Amino acid sequence: MREIVLDTETTGLDPLRGDRLVEIGCVEIFNRMPTGQTYHVYINPERDMPAEAFAVHGLSAEFLSTKPLFPEVVDAFLEFIGDAPLVIHNASFDISFINAELDRIKRPAIPRERLVDTLLLARRKHPGVSNRLDDLCSRYSIDNSHRTKHGALLDSELLAEVYVDLVGARQSQLLLASDAQDIRVNAAGDAPRRQRSVPLAPRVSDAEREAHRAFIATLGDKAIWNEFLPAPAVPPAG
Numbered sequence: 001m002r003e004i005v006l007d008t009e010t011t012g013l014d015p016l017r018g019d020r021l022v023e024i025g026c027v028e029i030f031n032r033m034p035t036g037q038t039y040h041v042y043i044n045p046e047r048d049m050p051a052e053a054f055a056v057h058g059l060s061a062e063f064l065s066t067k068p069l070f071p072e073v074v075d076a077f078l079e080f081i082g083d084a085p086l087v088i089h090n091a092s093f094d095i096s097f098i099n100a101e102l103d104r105i106k107r108p109a110i111p112r113e114r115l116v117d118t119l120l121l122a123r124r125k126h127p128g129v130s131n132r133l134d135d136l137c138s139r140y141s142i143d144n145s146h147r148t149k150h151g152a153l154l155d156s157e158l159l160a161e162v163y164v165d166l167v168g169a170r171q172s173q174l175l176l177a178s179d180a181q182d183i184r185v186n187a188a189g190d191a192p193r194r195q196r197s198v199p200l201a202p203r204v205s206d207a208e209r210e211a212h213r214a215f216i217a218t219l220g221d222k223a224i225w226n227e228f229l230p231a232p233a234v235p236p237a238g
Helices: 051-056 070-081 089-105 118-125 132-140 152-166 170-183 208-216 224-228
Strands: 002-010 022-028 033-040 086-088 115-117
Touching: 002 051, 002 089, 002 152, 022 070, 022 115, 022 152, 033 070, 033 152, 070 089, 086 089, 086 152, 089 115, 115 118, 118 208, 132 152, 152 170
Parallel strands: 002 086, 086 115
Antiparallel strands: 002 022, 022 033
């Protein structure tokens, strides 16, 4: 299944009060594994950059003034995400900014049914503790030492790794890898059968086994079933 891990940076906290989108970063994953395909763009917000926002992501109004406007990048963005589910940390924040930009140019909003909110997933899995992206990276031993400031693409890449752990996909991948090692093909080209460490207790009684042997005897010496009969038990010497 194709999913898109997405993050944004903005000029503030509320698109209804004039705050704008300044960066979008996306990472494509397929069956919970990154494919290497990404989408990243800086956007000119056509306004100043508050000091509080600049302290978070380090994107100045001067730097962004040379970047494209949202209408110039919207088609490429929508083409990249397609109709895939969108995996976002605190999804209501990011989607409110994206939909505000879409509304400004009279484009349809992205429905909330497409959203997978990793913040909600983390709160269910780890209740009562902080579930910021940095906290989750630390919890799952994901290296985020290069995250000195927020960045939409970097944060999407980190979130993609966190998401794999949140939904238990990494453990499944490790189990599959272990299974693959246990069922290696031998030199003759045959896959050896895996053996239980403790054999199951027999479910056929001695009486049933003898009745089956007697039935096979009625089929004649050439019956194929004779090849599958176990050798009769030899009584211990006396």
